[in-house]
Amino acid sequence: MFTTQLPNLPGTQAACAALPPRAGLGLKTGHFREVLGSQPDIGFFEVHAENYMVAGGPFHHFLGLIRDQYPLSLHGVGLSIGAEGPLDKQHLQRLAELIQRYQPQAFSEHLAWSSHGPVFLNDLLPLAYDTPTLNRVCAHIDQVQNTLKRPMLLENPATYLGFQRSTLDEPDFIAEVIRRSGCGLLLDVNNVYVSCINHQRDPQAYLDALPLHAVGEIHLAGFAEDCDSLGDRLLIDDHGAPIDQAVWDLYQQALQRIGPVATLIERDNQVPAFDVLLAEARQAERLLSLAGAQP
Template identity: 75%
Template sequence: MHSPLASLIAPPAPQLPPRAGLGLKAEHFVDVLETRPDVGFFEVHAENYMVAGGPFHHYLGLISDLYPLSIHGVGLSIGGESPLNGEHLQRLRTLLNRYQPQMFSEHLAWSSHGGVFLNDLLPLRYDTATLQRVCAHMDQAQDVLQRQILLENPATYIEFDAADFDEAEFIREVISRSGCGLLLDVNNVYVSCINHGREPLAYIDALPLRAVAEIHLAGFAEEADSFGERLLIDNHGAPIDQAVWALYRQVLKRTGPMATLIERDNHLPPLTELVQEARLADRCLLNAQVQP
């Protein structure tokens, strides 16, 4: 039985402004408050704020008074075989009630099993049993949190040898059955498609784009696999690649202007450098025209 939110096949109008935002890092707390950069919103990882107090909450409280806020979960393990962690869900609910962010998102992945938490976002087998489990977990989480969750498409490096759905079909089914929205990570699309020999724009066109309510952009690292083929790693540690910018512009032709996060978690540059990337995204948003 699906939750009442399952009737929301497409999300309501996005509440984040259709502008570029930045991931909020502790290294930039003071700079943000002193310089008030011209960005559309900030996003934080939920698990960094699942405590009652401390300096992170002090600064987030000040900054969330000035900017719209998106909260991004990385530890709910929506795709895991084990039941969702009830304590984690309740702490998440407390955090969301405290800040009332415009958006909350999680990953289509798993990161825990049998009481062991693995600090990674691991791929799913796209079969009927996994679909039923993910939808049940989404129903439970949306019921507890009393809000729609945006589900992020993954970056993957390996795949299971058998599946009932391709990834875009699987995501379509989850959104249709659970009423969740879609966080479209354009970098993840590019990384996964290059790694698996697929066409990124064809993957984009197979997604339920009407359900997109936020976009992520990030940088990747490049290596070679054991056959000497390109292997891209979603490391959030470099400027956005030109191929990802080009794919993003194609996405905007299909979705129209959409809140867009510049992600940078490693090799963190000065705030001013990230603001420059946000301005590039704002320029794309300003020029976006939906194809008829």
């Protein structure tokens, strides 16, 4: 079984060294048996933590079998790191128990909020990038890392609007969170592209402004396209389509800057046959190999 020794805090570099620098796939329930039957040559699998916060059942049965053969990344969607209120201690405790059970090579969460008081919203909502938000996010990440006894990776968001009261650019905000908390960065390249198109920014300049030394995992996904009320191009991070060529190009540029890093292919809607996802993983593997061969 793959195991990882928990790093000491603060430990961004330790957090960034956990997953192998290969391509991985999001593990879908419809693919459990196929994965076990074919045992594909894949770098790792990732699951959403909240889908496994129960004591038993078939999900745990199959995940346990797959975890015995592959490295594992846990990706949270419900901690609400950016919420104005305190973190849900029961949710955090269930997460700690899940991590203790499976000892994943990485745990990640989103720079977003999804709760307000007792109300939980099934969405990842944007933040104002100002000093009070920065202090709150850092305090929440400290609480998470101290509870889990390991550094986490923080994912850059896909956004569709900005707040007038923001006093920091998003990459600068992320960089300061990472500097203060010691967490790592989950670089979602699709999110970079989606946000930059929506806010009419340069994706390469955004990428260069991020703390790329802290990247411990990369996400690649597809997006949907629409128009806003002014007729401008609007991209939606829906994880329901093949990875766009523009995202592949930006990914290759990221690898040129940071070298090979564990890369996940995300597909959460309109999930195709396993072989289709495996083909995208193979494309990522080719680019990872090219990045590793660079002098």
